[in-house]
Amino acid sequence: xxxxxxxxxxxxxxxxxxxxxxxxxxxxxxxxxxxxxxxxxxxxxxxxxxxxxxxxxxxxxxxxxxxxxxxxxxxxxxxxxxxxxxxxxxxxxxxxxxxxxxxxxxxxxxxxxxxxxxxxxxxxxxxxxxxxxxxxxxxxxxxxxxxxxxxxxxxxxxxxxxxxxxxxxxxxxxxxxxxxxxxxxxxxxxxxxxxxxxxxxxxxxxxxxxxxxxxxxxxxxxxxxxxxxxxxxxxxxxxxxxxxxxxxxxxxxxxxxxxxxxxxxxxxxxxxxxxxxxxxx
Amino acid sequence: xxxxxxxxxxxxxxxxxxxxxxxxxxxxxxxxxxxxxxxxxxxxxxxxxxxxxxxxxxxxxxxxxxxxxxxxxxxxxxxxxxxxxxxxxxxxxxxxxxxxxxxxxxxxxxxxxxxxxxxxxxxxxxxxxxxxxxxxxxxxxxxxxxxxxxxxxxxxxxxxxxxxxxxxxxxxxxxxxxxxxxxxxxxxxxxxxxxxxxxxxxxxxxxxxxxxxxxxxxxxxxxxxxxxxxxxxxxxxxxxxxxxxxxxxxxxxxxxxxxxxxxxxxxxxxxxxxxxxxxxxxxxxxxxxxxxxxxxxxxxxxxxxxxxxxxxxxxxxxxxxxxxxxxxxxxxxxxxxxxxxxxxx
Ligand SMILES: Cc1cc2nc3c(=O)[nH]c(=O)nc-3n(C[C@H](O)[C@H](O)[C@H](O)COP(=O)(O)OP(=O)(O)OC[C@H]3O[C@@H](n4cnc5c(N)ncnc54)[C@H](O)[C@@H]3O)c2cc1C
Ligand code: SF4
Ligand code: SF4
Ligand code: SF4
Ligand code: FES
Numbered sequence: 001x002x003x004x005x006x007x008x009x010x011x012x013x014x015x016x017x018x019x020x021x022x023x024x025x026x027x028x029x030x031x032x033x034x035x036x037x038x039x040x041x042x043x044x045x046x047x048x049x050x051x052x053x054x055x056x057x058x059x060x061x062x063x064x065x066x067x068x069x070x071x072x073x074x075x076x077x078x079x080x081x082x083x084x085x086x087x088x089x090x091x092x093x094x095x096x097x098x099x100x101x102x103x104x105x106x107x108x109x110x111x112x113x114x115x116x117x118x119x120x121x122x123x124x125x126x127x128x129x130x131x132x133x134x135x136x137x138x139x140x141x142x143x144x145x146x147x148x149x150x151x152x153x154x155x156x157x158x159x160x161x162x163x164x165x166x167x168x169x170x171x172x173x174x175x176x177x178x179x180x181x182x183x184x185x186x187x188x189x190x191x192x193x194x195x196x197x198x199x200x201x202x203x204x205x206x207x208x209x210x211x212x213x214x215x216x217x218x219x220x221x222x223x224x225x226x227x228x229x230x231x232x233x234x235x236x237x238x239x240x241x242x243x244x245x246x247x248x249x250x251x252x253x254x255x256x257x258x259x260x261x262x263x264x265x266x267x268x269x270x271x272x273x274x275x276x277x278x279x280x281x
Numbered sequence: 282x283x284x285x286x287x288x289x290x291x292x293x294x295x296x297x298x299x300x301x302x303x304x305x306x307x308x309x310x311x312x313x314x315x316x317x318x319x320x321x322x323x324x325x326x327x328x329x330x331x332x333x334x335x336x337x338x339x340x341x342x343x344x345x346x347x348x349x350x351x352x353x354x355x356x357x358x359x360x361x362x363x364x365x366x367x368x369x370x371x372x373x374x375x376x377x378x379x380x381x382x383x384x385x386x387x388x389x390x391x392x393x394x395x396x397x398x399x400x401x402x403x404x405x406x407x408x409x410x411x412x413x414x415x416x417x418x419x420x421x422x423x424x425x426x427x428x429x430x431x432x433x434x435x436x437x438x439x440x441x442x443x444x445x446x447x448x449x450x451x452x453x454x455x456x457x458x459x460x461x462x463x464x465x466x467x468x469x470x471x472x473x474x475x476x477x478x479x480x481x482x483x484x485x486x487x488x489x490x491x492x493x494x495x496x497x498x499x500x501x502x503x504x505x506x507x508x509x510x511x512x513x514x515x516x517x518x519x520x521x522x523x524x525x526x527x528x529x530x531x532x533x534x535x536x537x538x539x540x541x542x543x544x545x546x547x548x549x550x551x552x553x554x555x556x557x558x559x560x561x562x563x564x565x566x567x568x569x570x571x572x573x574x575x576x577x578x579x580x581x582x583x584x585x586x587x588x589x590x591x592x593x594x595x596x597x598x599x600x601x602x603x604x605x606x607x608x609x610x611x612x613x614x615x616x617x618x619x620x621x622x623x624x625x626x
Pocket of ligand 2: 513553604607
C-alpha cells in the first residue's frame with residue numbers, strides 16, 4: 001500500500017448496534033422520553049454530557065444527548081424533540097421497537113473540574129436534557145460537591161421537561177432550584193423573565209463556582225456575560241454546543257467550529273477555549 | 282536500487298503487465314473538450330501521459346462520490362452489516378499534486394477512528410505517478426507539493442527518449458521486474474532536475490512561504506477581503522467537489538423500492554454549500570458566503586495544515602479551473618498576504 005496509513009481498519013465504525021425501546025414517557029407535546037437497553041445486554045458506558053447517533057434504517061440518523069445518568073446503565077434514556085424526519089419517526093415508535101445506536105460520542109462534562117466545587121447549572125429549554133445526567137449524578141453524590149444551584153428557564157409552562165423530577169428538586173434541600181418562564185402565563189405563579197433575570201438573586205463564590213450552561217445559541221451570549229459579572233473565570237464557564245453532525249466520529253466535517261470538531265473535541269467546552277473562536281458563539 | 286530509465290515503448294508493456302493483475306485507471310481526454318478524466322484503461326497503447334490535471338482528482342477511487350457504508354434488511358430484527366469493499370487498483374499517471382492529495386486524505390481518515398471504507402480502498406491501491414507541464418492555474422511550487430516525497434510505487438519523469446523512474450516501494454520495484462530498464466545516465470538525471478526546477482519556478486506564485494500561512498492567517502479573520510472575494514461566489518460547492526484534499530461528506534439512508542432493505546450511504550458534501558452547517562432548528566453557523574469562503578481557506582491553510590504538518594491544498598488549481606466566477610486561491614492568498622504585510626508596516 002502506497003499510503004502512509006497502515007492501521008487495522010475499524011470495520012464497525014458506522015454500524016449501529018440494536019437497542020430495544022423499553023419504555024416511552026411523553027413529556028410535552030413536542031418532547032418525549034425514550035428508555036432503551038442494548039439487545040445484547042451490554043452497557044452503553046457513557047459519561048454525563050455525551051451523545052449517541054440514533055439510527056432508524058431507511059430514515060436516517062440524528063445525534064441525541066444521553067439523558068440518563070451513567071449509574072443507570074444498562075438502561076439509558078434519550079429525550080427527543082420532534083423537529084424533522086428522524087425525530088418524528090422516533091416519536092412514532094411503539095414500546096418493543098428496535099433502533100440502531102452508535103456511540104457514546106463526545107467528551108462529556110469534566111467531572112474532575114466540578115468535583116468538590118460549587119456547581120451552578122443554567123439550562124434553557126431542551127438544554128435541560130444534556131445536563132440531566134449531571135444533575136442526577138450530583139444529587140446521588142451530593143457530598144462530593146459544594147453548593148448546587150440549578151436555573152431552568154422555558155418559554156411557557158407547558159414546555160417543562162421531567163416535571164416530576166423538577167417537583168422533587170423543588171422540594172429538596174439538596175439543590176437550590178430557580179424556575180422561570182419568558183412571559184406571564186395564567187398557569188404560572190413563579191418567576192417571569194428570561195433566564196438572565198434570575199442572576200441578581202445569586203451570590204456565587206467566584207473562586208469555587210463552576211457554571212454549566214446549556215441552551216439555545218442566543219442564550220449563551222447573555223448568560224456568559226452574567227457569569228462574568230459574577231466574577232466567574234472564563235475557564236470555569238462550561239458550555240455544551242449543538243452543531244450539524246453527520247458522522248459523530250470526526251470525519252464528515254459538518255460539526256467543525258474553527259479548528260475543533262464538536263463531535264470529538266466537544267460538545268462540552270469551556271468558555272476560555274471558545275472565546276477566541278469567532279464561529280463558536 | 283539506483284534510478285532507472287525506461288524507453289517510451291516500455292510504458293505500454295508496463296501497463297499491460299499491470300492490467301493483467303488489477304484494474305488500471307489513467308487520465309483520458311474527454312471527447313471534444315480540453316478536459317481530462319481518470320477512467321479505466323482498455324488499451325495500453327492509448328494512454329497519454331502529458332495532460333492537464335483531471336477534473337476530478339484521484340481521491341474518487343479512495344473516497345468515491347457515493348459509497349455504501351452499511352447494508353440492512355428490515356425484519357422483526359433488522360440486520361445491519363458493514364459494507365467494506367476493496368479491489369486491486371492501479372492509478373497510472375497521477376500528478377504530484379494528486380499524490381499529495383491522497384496523503385492529505387490518509388491523515389484525515391486514518392487518525393482517531395480509522396475509516397474502514399477509505400482504508401480498504403487505499404490498501405488495494407498502487408500508484409504510478411508522472412511529472413507534468415503546468416498550466417496557468419498550477420501552484421504546487423508554492424505549496425511544496427511539486428514532487429512527492431512518498432505515496433507512490435513508481436514515479437516517472439520525462440527525459441529524452443523515455444522516462445526516469447523513481448522506485449517508491451517494493452511493489453514498485455516488482456512492477457519493473459523483467460522489463461528493459463537502464464541505469465539513469467548523468468544526462469538523464471540533469472534533464473529531470475532541470476525540468477523540475479522549471480516547473481517549480483513556474484508554479485511558485487503565492488507571495489509568502491507556505492509554512493508561514495497559518496500564522497499569517499491567524500490575524501486576518503476579520504479582513505474585509507473575505508467578503509469582497511465572496512460577493513461573486515454562487516455557493517455551488519464545485520470547488521469542494523473537485524478538490525483533492527476536501528473530504529467532507531453527508532450520510533443518507535436509501536431504501537430499496539421493495540422497502541424491505543436499504544443502505545446507509547455517504548456522498549461528497551462541501552462546506553461552501555449553504556446547508557452545510559445548518560442545524561435542525563434552523564440556526565446556520567456559517568450563514569454568509571464570506572463565512573463559508575473563510576472557513577474553506579482556514580481549513581486548507583491553517584486548521585488541517587497545523588494539525589497534520591503540511592498544507593491541505595496541493596496547489597493543483599482544480600478549484601479555480603472549474604469555478605464559474607473564477608475565485609482563485611492564489612489571488613485570494615496574495616491579497617491577504619498583502620494586507621497582512623500592510624498591517625505590519
Ligand atoms: C450533540 C447534540 C446533542 C443533541 N441532543 C438532542 C437531544 O437530546 N434531544 C433532541 O431532541 N435533539 C437533540 N439534538 C438535536 C437533534 O440532533 C436534531 O433535532 C435532529 O438531528 C433532527 O433530525 P431530524 O432528522 O428529525 O430532522 P431533519 O429531518 O434533518 O429536519 C431538519 C429541518 O428540516 C425540517 N423538516 C424536515 N423534515 C420535515 C418534515 N417532514 N416536516 C416539517 N419539517 C421538516 C425541520 O423543520 C427541521 O428544521 C442534539 C444535537 C446535537 C448536535
Ligand atoms: S466553485 Fe466558485 S462559485 Fe462555486 S462555491 Fe466554489 S468559489 Fe463559490
Ligand atoms: S484548494 Fe484548489 S488548488 Fe488547493 S488542492 Fe483544492 S482544488 Fe487544488
Ligand atoms: S499543480 Fe503541479 S503537480 Fe499538479 S498538475 Fe500542476 S504542475 Fe503538476
Ligand atoms: S459529526 Fe462528522 S466530523 Fe463531527
